[in-house]
Amino acid sequence: MNPQPAFNLSIVVPVYNGASSVPTLVEALAGLDVPPIVDADGVQGGGLEIVLVNDCSPDNSLDVCRALCAANSVALTVVNLSRNYGEHNAVMAGLSHARGAYIITMDDDLQNPPEEVLRLWHHAAANQYDVVYTYYAEKQHEAWRNLGSRFTNWCADYLLDKPKGLYLSSFRCISAFVAREVTRHNGPFPYVDGLIMQITQKIGRLQVSHLARAEGRSNYTLPRLLRLFLSMFLNFSVIPLRVGTLIGVAMAGLGVLGFLVVLIEAMISSATPAGWASLMSAVLLLAGVQLIMLGLVGEYLGRMFITINDRPQFTVRDVTRNEKASVRDVTRNAKAEQPGSQA
Incomplete structure (x- = not known):
């Protein structure tokens, strides 16, 4: 039997260089009006749970998070x-520790207003969606990031x-069922989004506001964004290999066309050194196609090799829960532990 949710709503926040923003975020989230959950047997659980995942942040984010845990x-x-794994790995770690009937994932940079959390949750619950993604009338990011996001979403289609x-969007609400399967x-x-698409198509969308970054700058550098794009591009489809095949066919066609051009030029002019143009066009075209295909195949094989060698998705050094979070476990499991009760 699937475990009963211990909370009505969980909020998972990956934290990286967020020491200055996390206190403001947690304070705003803690003030949200989330009623306690009551299951069919009348066992009452909690209302809101916050899960902060410290992705081995180089600043003092961990100390700040632990202080918030103790005082909140x-x-x-x-x-x-135990080390920096990246946003999606950190979200997976947070989902594995979240115990809500619905789980909202959001960033720690305050660009997603905390007051939108309740709207997102209510929209998902009222329409019984498995997942609700947010979108923005205008994103407050740099132009190159907005362009990259549009390209990534086009590829994801x-x-x-x-x-x-x-x-x-990383600001999304998912059901406990989807979180468990992910x-x-x-x-x-x-x-995470690729895993979600493999599980359900019961997906909604909700427009929310997006604020400019209050301080600092995005932790997503170009190499990080490229690694994330490759995870989406290579992990869920063999289409890139098929695209490589089509590129090979197209380049071969260009090679034939180039050969015809060189042949005609040789027939009507003696200025071109014999064989030079045809040789160079053939070598460059074939070498380019081969390198593209080798790169794609190598990327697939490399990921398979790393996966087979059991590289961990994430490693948790320790978990800290405050009294309210810990007591909730006891409350939810009390009925199951009674003699004669059915799990």
């Missing part, structure tokens, strides 16, 4: 990872079998 009246759990036009995946290169 809301149920709060701090998951401390074909690679992930997602509904056309759906924007894949966390069954233990590969080292998770892409």
Whole structure:
């Protein structure tokens, strides 16, 4: 039997260089009005749970999160990872520790207003969606990041079998069912949205506001964004290999065309050294096609090799829960532990 949710709503926040923003975020989230959950047997659980995942942040984010855990009246759990794994791995760690009937994932940079959390949760619950993604009338990011996001979402339309036009935002609400199925995946290169698309098509969308970053700058550098794109591009489809085949066919066609041009030029002019142009066009075209295909195949094989060698998706060094979060476990499991009760 699937475990009963211990909370009505869990909020998972990956934390990286968030020491200055996390206190403000937690304070705002703790003030949300989330009623306690009551299951069919009348066992009452908690209302809101916050799960902070410290992705081995180089600043003092861990100390700040632990201080918030100790001082806060809301149920709060701090998951401390042993090294930096990246946002999607940190989200997977948070989902594996979240115990809500619905789980919202959001960033620690305050660009997603905390007051939108209740709207997102209510929209998912009222319409019985498995997942609700948010989208923005205007994103307060740099132009190159907005362009990259549009390109990634366009690729995802074909690679992930997602509904056309759906924007894949990190500010999303998922049901406990989807979270449970997503966390069954233990590969080292998770892409949460790709895993979600493999589980359900019962997906909604909700427009929310997006604020400018209050301070600091994004932790997503170009190499990090490229690694994330490759996880989406290669982990859920063999279409890139098929695209490589089509590129090979197209380049071969260009090679034939180039050969014809060189042949005609040789027939009408003696200025071109005999054989030079045809040789160079053939070598460059064939070498380019081969390198593209080798790169794609090598990337697939490399990921398979790393996966087979059991590279961990994440490693949790320790978990800290405050009293309210810990007591909730006892409350929910009390009935199951009674003699003669059915699990």
